[in-house]
Amino acid sequence: MATETSVPSQSAELNVYVSSPNGHGPRVKETTFREWVVNNQIGISLTILAMLLALHNLYPSLRPYTQPFFQLSYYNQSGGYYVQGWDDVYFVISAALALTAVRAFAIEWVLRPLARNAGLKRKASVRFAEQGWQAMYYSSIWAVGLFLWKNSYYWGDFAAIWAEWPARPLSGLMKWYLLVELAFLVQQIFVIHVEEKRKDHYQMLSHHIITSTLLSSAYIYGFYNVSNVVLCLMDVVDFLLPSAKILKYLKYENACNVAFGVFMAVWVITRHVLYNILWWSIYQNVPARMSYGCYSGATAEMISTDGYPDSFAYLFAPFRGLENPICMNRTIKWIFLSFLLSLQGLSIVWFTMIARVAYGVVCHGNAEDTRSDDEDDVxxxxxxxxxxxxxxxxxxxxxxxxxxxxxxxxxxxxxxxxxxxxxxxxxxRVPFDQSDRKALLGRIGCEKPT
Structure with missing residues (x-):
């Protein structure tokens, strides 16, 4: 009898630990849709691409619709060149999906394991992996852009950028380069919305929207050459800064400070010297190297000296079809110059933060970037x-x-x-006082990460 009565007692005692006061089991936190997307980026991207590839291979009748996802469109066999068109949107979509999968794979399966092997903890390993991916992508795409620029007729001569406009043919490598850059910007807009927000969320969102709008519009208008130069000037610092951060997380403090100094010098030269020289060249050389007016979309010959054929409709004619006239006038010139000035404005805002970092290096011996969330949080x-x-x-x-x-x-x-x-x-989160240096210098510290 004693044995029989002890079993219910043990069961009752067990129920005390596994049951909540209302009789239900322990409450499990539900995964939000955003968290589900973040955790399944590889699966979602590869599933969509696999479905498109299956349709492409299993149903030949659908290949005219699926082929633009997997290869460049509008190839002229007789001339050996490409032109642009709306089917390029499909390539941008597939490239953005592929970049999402590659980024997630590189972060989760390559860079984070490396960070853990280096002794970094969870939060630091995530930051290390993100910066590693940035360095990988920007160094690769910048090398492609620099190759195109170095082997072009406008290398070292900004005025020559407009020598062949409005002729629209471009090489396959140039077309691939511009579309992949646009796909990366689209993918970055997706990433900053689904992943954890940073302190510079809205600045980065504005930068990506302005740059993607500028790049896509320049692509439609045939401004390939100036797009190549602008992207090269922008991308070079975008792999130097992550490289400095990687040195930070690996605790190479002196190397980090040197890398940050190189980054700052290159930033000034490319984004505030060469970039402004390019801007002035566009302002000065567009009317000097070409005549204002409208040109045939098919032959690139001038068909009218009137650069304003009707109210605003001419602005969108190249977007509606390649054969439509393409016009150049002061309004179009200033639209593009305004976008470039907006990017310069964001660069100036960021440079003020970089100046604070330089002050920290000189006065305190370590570099910390202020443009993102605090590395030294609670x-x-x-x-x-x-x-x-x-x-x-x-x-x-x-x-x-x-x-x-x-x-x-x-x-x-x-x-x-x-x-x-x-x-x-x-x-x-515990707020920091504004006078505290940690509150002002937050992102790229070369000191030991917490």
């Missing part, structure tokens, strides 16, 4: 409690300083269990 060992104290993890390894006194025992219990350190977000 660290909480274990999962953040609903109510309770927050402990600020010190960089020098000293005992964390408690903030608040409630539920301290519970927090210490989680710490003793060896839970991984995670960063407080949302309401758990």
């Amino acid at each position: 660290e909480i060992n274990g999962e953040a409690p609903a109510h309770g104290p927050v402990r600020l993890a010190a960089k020098d390894g000293t005992t964390p300083v408690p903030v608040g006194t409630e539920n301290t025992v519970g927090l210490d219990r989680r710490r003793s269990n060896g839970a991984a350190a995670v960063r407080a977000r949302g309401r758990g």
